[in-house]
Amino acid sequence: MKLNQLKPARGATKKRRRLGAGTGTGRGGTCTKGHKGQNCRSGGGTPPWFEGGQMPLQRRIPKRGFHNLGRKVYQVVNVGDLALFEAGSTVGVAELREAGLVKKAGVPVKLLGNGDLEFALTIKVHAASKSAVEKVDQSKGKLEILSRG
Numbered sequence: 001m002k003l004n005q006l007k008p009a010r011g012a013t014k015k016r017r018r019l020g021a022g023t024g025t026g027r028g029g030t031c032t033k034g035h036k037g038q039n040c041r042s043g044g045g046t047p048p049w050f051e052g053g054q055m056p057l058q059r060r061i062p063k064r065g066f067h068n069l070g071r072k073v074y075q076v077v078n079v080g081d082l083a084l085f086e087a088g089s090t091v092g093v094a095e096l097r098e099a100g101l102v103k104k105a106g107v108p109v110k111l112l113g114n115g116d117l118e119f120a121l122t123i124k125v126h127a128a129s130k131s132a133v134e135k136v137d138q139s140k141g142k143l144e145i146l147s148r149g
Contacts, residue, residue, distance in 0.1 A: 072148075074127060075102050079135045080115015087119035093126075093146075108148050117141065 019031040033040040049056060081101050085091050093109050096102040102109055111123060113131025120141040126148055128136075136143045 073107060074110035075104060075107050076110050076112050077101050077125070078112050078114040079117045079132050082117060082121060082123070083115075085121060088121070090122040090124070092124040108146075111136075111143070 017027065018025065019027055022028045030040065038044045038046070049058070051057070077096060082091060084099060085095070089095075093102065096109060097105070108126035111125045111128040111132040113129050113133075113135055117135050117139040120139050121136070122142045122144070123136060124144045124146055126146050128143055128145065133143055
């Protein structure tokens with residue numbers, strides 16, 4: 001069997017209903033939409049979230065807390081996770097992605113101080129915590145902060 005020989009199963013497809021083609025079709029006049037009202041007009045009907053005039057769910061649910069619109073989102077990598085790199089190597093965002101420590105491209109990376117670093121590395125990330133900076137300094141490594149752009 002070839003791709004051009006494939007057909008849907010018998011009875012699986014139906015002919016499209018043609019509306020507004022005159023009274024001889026059996027669906028002329030109002031085109032099975034009835035007389036007047038919201039649903040008989042073109043573009044008529046209600047959106048899926050409409051609840052018949054009842055107060056909508058998204059307005060009934062209480063809103064709580066503060067949502068900071070200017071918040072900075074980072075992907076985090078811990079100092080202890082860097083043990084899988086070779087001593088003396090340079091670790092940037094691309095190397096972290098290859099190692100699977102960072103998933104998303106374009107989202108800045110922040111280094112956190114959880115874990116220990118036994119050897120020196122040159123690390124290039126967008127941000128770092130104080131404890132991470134101290135641990136990199138203790139291991140005699142270098143930390144370069146990249147710009148976010």
